Structure formats: C-alpha cells, structure tokens
Amino acid sequence: MDLKRDKIIPVYLEEEIKDSYLDYSMSVIVARALPDVRDGLKPVHRRVLYGMHELSLRPNTAYKKSARVVGEVLGKYHPHGDLAVYDTIVRMAQDFSLRYPLVDGQGNFGSVDGDSPAAMRYTEVRLTHIAEEVLRDLEKDTVAWNTNFDDTLKEPSVMPTVLPNLLVNGSSGIAVGMATNIPPHNLGEIIDALHALIKNPDFSIDKLMKIVKGPDFPTGGIIYGTEGIDEAYRTGRGRMQVRARTVLEEVRGGRQNIIVT
Secondary structure (H helix, E strand, O other): OOOOOOOOOOOOHHHHHHHHHHHHHHHHHHHHHOOOOOOOOOHHHHHHHHHHHHOOOOOOOOOEEHHHHHHHHHHHOOOOOHHHHHHHHHHHHOOOOOOOOOEEEEOOOOOOOOOOOOOOOOOEEEEOHHHHHHHOOHHHOOOOEEEOOOOOOEEEOOOOOOOOHHHHHOEEEEOOOOEEEEOOOOHHHHHHHHHHHHHOOOOOHHHHHHHOOOOOOOOOOEEEOOHHHHHHHHHOOOOOEEEOOEEEEEOHHHOEEEEEO
C-alpha cells in the first residue's frame, strides 16, 4: 500500500483518541450542553428566541402555534429533532421552571406536579416583555453572527441582552467532563448588587451577600440554612435544602390535613 498515494496518515492511537475526545468534548460544551455566561443561554434557547423574533412574535402581537415556531427553528437553525425544540419552548414558558419566563404561552404547558404539556399543535406562544430585553438592539450589529448549519442564513452567536439572564434565571447542564447548576436569583437584588460592584469593583462577598440574600426559586420554596449559600457564593460549589410551604388545615373528627404549596 502506498500511504502517500492513498493519503493515509499513520498516527499513534492514544494521541488520536486524546485529541479527538478533546475536540468532541469541546463541541458538546460549546454547541449543546452548557450556557454562555454572556447571555445565560444554550444554543437551542438562543435559536428559539431568535426564531420567534424573526416571526415577529412580540408581546403585543397575536400568538402563533408552537408548531409554527418549531418548524421555523428546526428548518433554519437547529436540525436536531422537533421534540428537543418544543421541550425548550415549553420550559421557557413555565413560570415554575424559570424565575422570569422568556416565552408567553397560551394553552396547556404542563404543571409543577409533572403533568405533560399539550402537543405543539394545540399550544400557542409569543415572546415576553423580558425576552425583548434579551433581544434588544439585535439589529444594530451589537453582537457577532455565525452561519447556520447549511451556510445559508446568519444567526447571532450570543444575545445582546441587558438582562443578567444567567444569574436571574439560572441554568443547568451536563457536558463531557464538567457540569453546571446555577440557581435563579431575584432581579432587583442582582441589579442592586451590580450597581454596587460597578461603583466599587473591590466590593466584598460579605457586603454583596447583604444585598443578594440567596437564590430566588420560581416555586417560592423555603431554603433551610445559609451555610450552603455562603459556601456556593465563596467557592462556586454548595448545597442547599429547599422545602415546600406547608399549612395545617383542620378537618372533621379532630384530624388535620397538611396542605403543601
């Protein structure tokens, strides 16, 4: 066999595996699994919002069928299955999943108890007002653009958001060799903390924690203890316990029901 003629390059297997695995892991991190710290979005979230923006689904316009949005995103920007796109739309519309929903949904989008959403042909969507802040000034060349999967269209590489989305809505993702799980926070507290940090870049964590008391989960649960919060803010790793709110309700026979909310 003539290696030069057949364009076969001999390599060491261990080196090729190392390089190929690194390339694969980076592609998963960048293209799928983890959010971009600049806008707090994964590619599929960004493409859904951009697709809805291109369809002019503003907060003051009529709703459109979710299936129409799925088709737009699937055909132009994210050819990875309709369920992946619809699940993303559903999550961005659930007020129990996101602290500040980015999609305004009309119809059955599931429940906090685990009920499934209706099929995409039944539900309707449009952007929320806060999603408009994520997309603001997109047409003014404020961000870099990439070509889509077949090099026929352009899509934003990141959103020009004025909303600190990663902090206020949080994010979670599992990539190759790494993972993230960032809790949501209160928008007002985050803005106050950012103002303080801009005025004084040396603002201590102790002072910041007087402004941002802790995560602000969309379901309104009660966080037990502050040690996990303190550890998370200081080291980037922490664990906290969240419990539902409970109320005792008197019933017949001198018994009590525990109402969980």
